[in-house]
Amino acid sequence: MTVLIFALVALAVFALLFLVHRWLWIRLVRDTTTAGSRVRRTLTVTAWVLPLLAVAALVSERAGAPFWLQQAVAWPGFLWLAVLLYLTLAMLVAEPVRAVWLRRSGARRAPAAVPAPAPAPAEVLAEVPVEVPGPGADPAPPAATAPAEAPEEPGVPEAPEAPEAPGVSRRVFVARSLAAAAVVATAGTVGYGTHGVLRGPRVKRVTVPLAKLPRAAHGFRVAVVSDIHLGPILGRAHTERIVATINRTQPDLIAVVGDLVDGSVENLGPAAEPLARLRARHGAFFVTGNHEYFSGAEEWVDHVRELGLHPLENDRRELPYFDLAGVNDIAGESEGQGPDFARALGDRDRSRTAVLLAHQPVVIDQAMAHGVDLQLSGHTHGGQLWPGNYLADLANPTLAGLERHGDTQLYVSRGAGAWGPPVRVGAPSDITVVELASYQA
Template sequence: MRIVFLAVVLGLLALIHWYLWKRLVRDVSRPGSVFRRAGTLLILLFPLLMLTFFAGRALGLPFAVEQVIAWPGAYWFVVMLYLGLALLAGEIVRPLLLRALERRALDDAGRLSRPGLTGTEAEAEAPAVSAEEKTGTGDEAQDGPASPERRLFVARAIAIGAGAVAVGTVGYGSHAARQLTTKHVPVQLAGLPRAAHGYRIAVVSDIHLSSLLGASHCRRVVDVVNRTGADLVAVVGDLVDAGVEDLRSAAAPLAELSSRDGTFFVTGNHEYYVGAEQWLDHLRNLGMVVLENERREMPYFDLAGVNDVAGEDSGQGPDFTAALGDRDRRRTSVLLAHQPVLIHDAVEHGVDLQLSGHTHGGQLWPGNALAALANPTLEGLERYGDTQLYVTRGAGTWGPPVRVGAEPDITVVELSSPQA
């Protein structure tokens, strides 16, 4: 099944890149030109770098090599996405531009031959187009009887426009990915005692330390979290995308996370891709409390955490019975679980509030539509029966450090008691 999936993905990528080559290289250049040779080479090189970036760990590449490949490989993914979308939109504009240029050329020819005629009369007097010209082949048949010069002009105009849209979108998204905002979300919990009214939990997820996001990114996240002055910090998974030895220095600022009641961590799916056990030991050394299917009784509520579903392959998946089975249900419960899909288990176990991440809010438009299909809640606060679910968009990025339509955030969840 994996081989079939891989074959489909590679086939789709080949089709996309053939289309990009056709519209960005072949259609805008002369055969044998330097531009065509260079463009063809780049259209072959960039996808190879992209595939090597995403498969680097499986290929056993040294981390230093991954760091070199990461930038062009990751950025090509998002450039490819927005180039493709812009060019597809250009397919709608292309015949309209060609028709407008052809009509203008006919009008100009008519005015030159019969200065006294109107545009309509000039068109009627213009030389007839042969059946061969009307039929054409390939793009000529699609675009109509436009001359090669006009087709080349339109192809270049659309290619330049698509390139400008893609570069502008990626530039905007790169800037947006660094604008880490703090959201404040009040959540009323029915059984929360009056003394806990106003208790604040800083929720951060999907930091994704990697060959692309290192110590400066981690420092930015830690500084924003600490400025919230929260009572408790909850790191809900997908902290890392490489091993401890590769990211030891990048993760060092995490030791400076501060709050009155400590920092708590649960695994995300990415921890299991890079050696979860080593990371959990290291995070404990950095001062975090790791919740592996377990619960801590805080002064005003129970704080539980379950492993991510990706741990099931190694026998370390979520265990709600271990985390919540023997608790006093009269006490308010807050659950840390990386993926929102675990909300249904949380409802069954009487959880009052689940805090999750994983979705990135979609990260790259229009990917938010796909992410919404795969998750019960894409972002924000929603209610499922007596259980509330809050999903943060996360503080980092997976793959390219770019966000479009889903800016990163750290959320301060302020608990509210109905008795206050």
């Protein structure tokens, strides 16, 4: 039954994508180019190739394709998904503009009605004499008479010739103008969003007061980084930027809260190596995200341990001032490695402050039930691509930032990377320095 539902949903999605691509082809290619022209043929081929590259980018890693092939299809394929989103939105906005523009320009260019010429008055008709032949004479053939010309009437202009298909040229002009505007707007949006990701995350600073935190821990700084998403696009250089940014903040503790990678240790191990240079007084800690379970979670847990990070697999560390716990992501449930709050938090001293690392914000209810004071999460990307933030907000208790849920505070990072398209619009990437504050200070 589950397979059938998945197949029906997939079929519906592919049908929708086909209809969207066909509509964009009509508006951007057919309406703006000449039938049979080289430009139309080139654009039509491109309109077929880009969606195929997008599908290849989505499935190549799980299909076990060579890493060089994953890299080859990732850039054009994933970027096309972002372009498709904003090109569709731009053309939807253009539709009412097109209708109004054509209606108004048609009204302005409609030719004025030309009055029909009045019939010639009877008084000016010339009488034509008829010659009657005499007796015995051969009848003469009737003379060819030219039709009488209608007299010109002053003030009545001649009707102009109808212009050759004025509506066609006008429609092409409107189509090309709107298509150009949509392409420019899309290119600017996607280009700006790509630059933001490749530039690297910016540092945010948030102060979180905790009632049970001792005075000695006032000002304790936790650098929170999530959703780095190393893969065929974001590689070693991306990791180096993140490590350098974190180390500049001089944190007391570093928390890597899931979705570090999109691929295997074999392909992405070298890209993750700069994590070994992370520096914090109390160390760097790691919990799994859902994407680790798509990429070999056990291998990645072992690898980050080799790089000097401390994995918290449903485990807890008693630090000098508070308890730091971490749970596996809920995606691990399918492999028998899901979150276990009882194991991580069940037997602790509740008089001490508890800080929990959990990739997805949706586990906040279980965190509240186990007396967690602060949960640090990621996963949402802040929506990543507007207007995706509205959907992500519906699916998560907190989209981004700090919110209180009962006695538990939840901080959600937008993440330091991007999944799929290396583009962020309306949800800039971040590394957050969470400064713990004591009520006793």
